Amino acid sequence: MQILVPVFAVLCSCPVWSTHLEPDQDTSVPEEWIDAGRVAPSDRVELTLALRQQNVDRLRELLELVSDPHSPQYGKFLSLEEVASLVRPSQLTNKVVRSWLQNHGVKDCQSVVTEDFLQCEMTAREAESLLPGSEFHRYFNGQHSLVRSTSRYSHSRGPVQAPGLCGRCAPLSIRDAGLLRGRYNLTAADVGSAENNSQAVAQFLEQFYHPTDLKEFMTLFGSGFKHMDKVAQVVGTQGGGKAGLEASLDVEYIMSTGANISTWVFTNPGRHESQEPFLQWMLLLSNMSAVPWVHTISYGDDEDSLAAAYMTRINNEFMKAGVRGISMLFASGDSGAGCRHLTKGSNVFRPSFPASSPYVTTVGGTSLKNPFKMSYEVTDYISGGGFSNIFTMPSYQVSAVTAFLKSKQALPPSTYFNTSGRAYPDIAALSDNYWVVTNRIPIPWVSGTSASTPVVGGMLSLINDQRFLKGLPSLGFLNPRLYKLLGQGLYDVTEGCHLGCLDEQVEGKGFCAAPLWDPVTGWGTPNYPALLAALLD
Ligand SMILES: *[C@@H]1O[C@H](CO)[C@@H](O)[C@H](O)[C@H]1NC(C)=O
Ligand SMILES: *[C@@H]1O[C@H](CO)[C@@H](O)[C@H](O)[C@H]1NC(C)=O
Ligand SMILES: *[C@@H]1O[C@H](CO)[C@@H](O)[C@H](O)[C@H]1NC(C)=O
Ligand SMILES: *[C@@H]1O[C@H](CO)[C@@H](O)[C@H](O)[C@H]1NC(C)=O
Ligand SMILES: *[C@@H]1O[C@H](CO)[C@@H](O)[C@H](O)[C@H]1NC(C)=O
Numbered sequence: 001m002q003i004l005v006p007v008f009a010v011l012c013s014c015p016v017w018s019t020h021l022e023p024d025q026d027t028s029v030p031e032e033w034i035d036a037g038r039v040a041p042s043d044r045v046e047l048t049l050a051l052r053q054q055n056v057d058r059l060r061e062l063l064e065l066v067s068d069p070h071s072p073q074y075g076k077f078l079s080l081e082e083v084a085s086l087v088r089p090s091q092l093t094n095k096v097v098r099s100w101l102q103n104h105g106v107k108d109c110q111s112v113v114t115e116d117f118l119q120c121e122m123t124a125r126e127a128e129s130l131l132p133g134s135e136f137h138r139y140f141n142g143q144h145s146l147v148r149s150t151s152r153y154s155h156s157r158g159p160v161q162a163p164g165l166c167g168r169c170a171p172l173s174i175r176d177a178g179l180l181r182g183r184y185n186l187t188a189a190d191v192g193s194a195e196n197n198s199q200a201v202a203q204f205l206e207q208f209y210h211p212t213d214l215k216e217f218m219t220l221f222g223s224g225f226k227h228m229d230k231v232a233q234v235v236g237t238q239g240g241g242k243a244g245l246e247a248s249l250d251v252e253y254i255m256s257t258g259a260n261i262s263t264w265v266f267t268n269p270g271r272h273e274s275q276e277p278f279l280q281w282m283l284l285l286s287n288m289s290a291v292p293w294v295h296t297i298s299y300g301d302d303e304d305s306l307a308a309a310y311m312t313r314i315n316n317e318f319m320k321a322g323v324r325g326i327s328m329l330f331a332s333g334d335s336g337a338g339c340r341h342l343t344k345g346s347n348v349f350r351p352s353f354p355a356s357s358p359y360v361t362t363v364g365g366t367s368l369k370n371p372f373k374m375s376y377e378v379t380d381y382i383s384g385g386g387f388s389n390i391f392t393m394p395s396y397q398v399s400a401v402t403a404f405l406k407s408k409q410a411l412p413p414s415t416y417f418n419t420s421g422r423a424y425p426d427i428a429a430l431s432d433n434y435w436v437v438t439n440r441i442p443i444p445w446v447s448g449t450s451a452s453t454p455v456v457g458g459m460l461s462l463i464n465d466q467r468f469l470k471g472l473p474s475l476g477f478l479n480p481r482l483y484k485l486l487g488q489g490l491y492d493v494t495e496g497c498h499l500g501c502l503d504e505q506v507e508g509k510g511f512c513a514a515p516l517w518d519p520v521t522g523w524g525t526p527n528y529p530a531l532l533a534a535l536l537d
Contacts, residue, residue, distance in 0.1 A: 035150075036138045041125035045136055045147055048279055049118040050313050051097055053087040062086075063322045063359070067477040069484060075473035077325035080289040084114040087320065104130045112287040114320065119283070176221035176435045177256035180455060183374060183430065184257070184528045191226045192261035192461065194468035198232070198292035199461040200264040201254055201454060204277035204299055207244035209251045209265060210439065217252045217437040227259040235284065236267040246298060248438040249446060250454045254296060258458025261465065264292050282317045291326065293464050293474045296363075296457035298331040298450030300352040303390055304340060311353055311390060318359035322477035327464075328360040329457045331449040332425040333384025336499025337417070337510025337519075347501040349386050349416045349510060355424050356388035361478045362424040363453040364521050365431025366493050377525055378513070379496030380431045384449060385511060385519040388421035396480040397423060400517035409514045412506050426479055428493060428521040429455040459526050463535050475535065482523065486516070489531030493521040 039045070053059075065073040078086070089097075094115075101109065101120065109120040124136045124147075134149040181190075203209070211230060218229040231251060247267070255263050266284070268277050278299060285291055303311070318328055338350030355362045365380035393401060401423045405411070429452035436446045464474045475481070493513050498520045500510030511519045 032141045033139045033146075034141070036140050039124045039136045039138050039147055041123060041128075043124045043136075043147075044121055045124050045127050046119060046121050047127060047130070048276070048283065049097065049120065051089040051116050051118065052093050053114075053116045053316060054090055055086045056316055056319075059083075059086060059316065059319050059323065063319045063477060064480065066323055066325070067480040069481045075325070075476070077473060077476060078323045080113055080286070080324065083286075083320050083323060087316075088115045101130070106130065112283060113289070114286040117283045117286065177217075177227075177253070178221060178224055179374070180253070180430065181225060181257065181259075184455075184459065184526055185530075186225075186257065186459075186462075186528050188225050190462055190528060191259040192465040194465045197461060197465045197468055198262040198264060199254055199258050199294040199457060200266060200292035200296070201247075201250040201457075202266040202281050202295055202297045202299070203244070203247045203250065204268060204281070207247040208238050208241065208267060209247040210243040212440065213243055213248050213437045214251055214255070216440060216442075217248075217435075218255075220437065220442060221435060222256065225259050227255060228261070228263065229255075231265050232262040233264045234267060235264060236280075238265075238267050243438045245436060245438050245443070245446060246450055249434065249436045249451055250296065250298065252436060253434070253451060254454035254458045254461075256458065257455050258294070258461035261458070261461050262292075266295075282314065285321060285326075286317070291324075293325065294327045294329065294457050294461045295321075296329045296331075296453045297354075298448075298453055300330065300333055300355055302338070302340070303351045303353045303356055303388060306353055308390060311357070314354065315357055315359050315391075318354070318357055322359055325474040325476040327457075327460055327475055327478055329453050329460070330354045330357070330360045330362050331384070331453040332362045332364040332428075334365075334382040334448045334450075335384060336382060337386045337412070337501075338384070339501035339503075347416070347503050347505075349412070349500060351386050351388050351421070351424075352384060353388075353390075355384055356386075356391060356422050358388075358391050358394040358422045358479075359477065361426050361456075361482070362522070363449060363456050364425035364428035365449040365452045366428050366521055366525055367430070367432050367496075369495070371433065377430065377491060377493050379493060379498055379520050380447075380449075381496065381498050382448070383425070383428065383431065383498045383520055385423075385425050385498060385521075387417045387419060387423050387519065389418050391422040392420055393422055394479070396483045397426075397517070400483055400486075400523075401519075403516060404514060404518055407514055409512060409518075412500060412510060416501070416506065423519050425519075425522040426482055427456055427490070427523055427526070428452060429525050456526060459528055459531070462528070463532050466532060466536055470536065472537070481535070483517075485523070485534055487523050489527055489534040490524040491527050492516065492524040493518075496520070 065071045106122045333352045340350040365383040366377040367380040369375045431452040432447040434446040497512035498510045500506045513520045
């Protein structure tokens with residue numbers, strides 16, 4: 001599915017306002033969308049303004065310190081108020097932006113605790129005069145209507161990782177909560193009990209879960225371990241209508257591994273339907289002092305379809321979450337290494353963002369070697385993975401990735417990927433043949449890395465739980481610590497390759513799994529008791 005993404009993410013990256021298009025931004029209208037013409041000048045639109053933050057370098061340093069288990073500052077997380085005093089825009093930025101808005105008659109703006117976002121309502125006429133050259137049009141795709149500027153949008157694969165139904169699956173081996181818990185060596189005693197523990201899934205794009213589905217799922221599949229069958233808090237508007245497969249899957253599985261842990265759902269969090277919900281969700285986190293410790297999200301875009309300034313700003317938001325001790329987990333995508341057709345018939349792999357962000361933990365997918373029994377895990381060929389073309393390799397992964405690149409493993413031709421980039425995924429879990437209850441019907445064979453992500457997220461929440469019981473802080477941004485484990489506590493997936501370009505050079509193949517870290521399954525899948533032991537100090 002393709003959708004239009006954030007036009008309304010007007011990035012004020014400098015005190016002096018600039019509204020030029022990022023040169024790398026794609027501005028063609030995705031296929032399924034029809035331009036239904038310019039909106040009336042008096043129609044109301046909402047713009048989200050991201051104001052330039054201060055001390056971003058210091059924020060990055062602090063994230064490294066609080067996430068590095070060898071640092072004396074490990075786990076010394078900041079409160080939202082402390083983050084605010086670090087990144088709050090300068091007086092000059094505020095003054096310039098506010099007088100610019102005032103000069104255009106824009107008065108209805110709301111800020112957040114960190115003061116680095118403004119959300120302003122205005123007429124289309126005002127918005128167009130605010131952003132010279134922009135024109136607001138209404139777009140339809142048959143189902144939804146959106147208002148976007150003609151000069152500012154980009155392609156998105158939306159919930160790229162929207163789970164799919166498997167075509168030729170083994171009928172005997174469908175995952176349910178009990179089977180999964182068994183595979184990852186969770187016992188009946190491995191459930192949450194710490195008072196203030198919490199976890200969340202974030203849903204966008206009209207994806208709703210139904211409380212009755214969750215209840216029925218737990219009745220059917222949740223025997224043998226203590227669990228909750230209700231979501232503790234829904235943030236945002238749950239629309240009416242049918243439940244989404246993705247939403248049902250995420251909630252049902254994070255609550256199966258992260259059993260008996262208070263679970264939140266963030267859903268279409270904006271006040272207006274026309275808003276870009278991913279950005280709305282990020283913004284909301286900067287306006288709430290108490291948010292869950294672990295967030296799992298199955299959402300992504302092609303890296304090459306997004307403006308670098310936009311991704312950099314989203315990275316700053318991930319850093320802000322990380323210094324607060326919050327773990328962000330993203331699905332690695334369901335297209336393997338991906339493929340981008342360049343001119344002259346040449347192809348390159350196509351990384352996806354936020355999976356390629358250096359500041360999140362990215363989760364890949366595995367299958368069972370013999371699907372008829374709990375054999376061992378191999379690569380799921382859809383598992384997203386590769387190397388960013390935008391973000392350089394973070395120091396925490398340099399030695400692991402270098403070891404992979406130097407191993408005897410046959411690599412795709414070097415023209416297909418960028419060895420200097422952030423490599424992903426970081427970790428993995430089973431990603432095929434899941435049972436999901438949606439709209440009261442149990443559906444078998446649901447697949448995708450959007451299944452692996454809540455499964456891993458729930459296990460991290462259980463580890464947080466044990467840490468809280470010992471008086472320790474949450475895990476926060478896991479990667480610096482994860483890469484220091486060198487695979488300890490994880491089941492190393494070493495077999496199989498994922499998808500790549502369907503051309504003569506690589507013949508549909510991307511990278512292949514290998515001992516230790518690899519760009520298909522990361523370090524492998526959690527062996528819960530061993531991982532817990534490795535992360536309990
Ligand atoms: C942030 O929270 C404050 C206080 O609850 C609220 O007034 C404000 O509207 C919120 N900001 C946004 C952008 O929603
Ligand atoms: C479930 O969690 C609650 C706290 O939310 C705790 O009091 C209770 O003991 C937990 N149940 C089990 C079986 O650990
Ligand atoms: C739980 O959270 C509440 C409110 O944030 C706080 O007052 C309380 O001390 C916390 N309890 C524990 C055990 O951390
Ligand atoms: C490779 O990645 C680096 C950043 O890691 C970037 O500067 C460079 O432009 C990328 N090369 C290509 C061909 O995209
Ligand atoms: C679970 O434990 C068994 C027995 O120790 C081990 O063989 C298996 O690999 C473990 N599972 C994972 C996912 O590591």
